[in-house]
Amino acid sequence: MFSLSTSHLQRIFNKLDKNGDGRVSIDELMWLLQRIGIYTCREDELELLLGKTTLDFIDFIFFYDSIINMDENKRRDDQDSLFENDLRKAFKVFDLNGDGLISSEEHQIALSRLGLWDENCSSLDSKIIINVYDTNSDGFLDFGEFKNMMLFAQS
Missing domain, CATH: 1.10.238.10 (EF-hand)
Structure with a gap:
């Protein structure tokens, strides 16, 4: 400025x-x-x-x-608003059934479609990733938890 x-x-x-x-x-x-x-x-x-x-x-x-x-x-x-919109779009890529939550299965499928899921990874790996960021322990990632995961991945 x-x-x-x-x-x-x-x-x-x-x-x-x-x-x-x-x-x-x-x-x-x-x-x-x-x-x-x-x-x-x-x-x-x-x-x-x-x-x-x-x-x-x-x-x-x-x-x-x-x-x-x-x-x-x-x-x-x-800038924050643009970043938030981008995160919401990314969230929709992972939230395959549109229920506002990302399951470990949706996470694995989305990463596979993006070419980011290694064949050596198991569904247990996806569950572990979800559990790391699942702060309310419901087995899913809501948007806030997804945002925290993506912000952590950026740093």
Whole structure:
């Protein structure tokens, strides 16, 4: 993520501070946010969010950091969501009967279809793998247990 230096932020702040009083008003901040397309809310909503009608330079830096962090958190959430969707698709490959659980037989069949099951492996091997990740000891993997198995396999 591109982040501005303090000196760049100071220049932006100075340009926004049209009357030179060392403070940026909500109007001036709204102008900037609308201009760069980051924030689309009303002035009264922004004032409620900030808890004040003007920002000094330190407040401006904190506001900038909160926007950067919000964008970073959104990007991280988007990546997590994509990963979760991929895991759900993979889960469906293993959940052959669609009951929301993966049995040792389904696990073995799916791995065989994917060419990942060695002929030397037995059904007992599949049961052992299921049991390692079966945290509720019901003999099956639900999505959460499958997710933990896949996350462990990644590391």
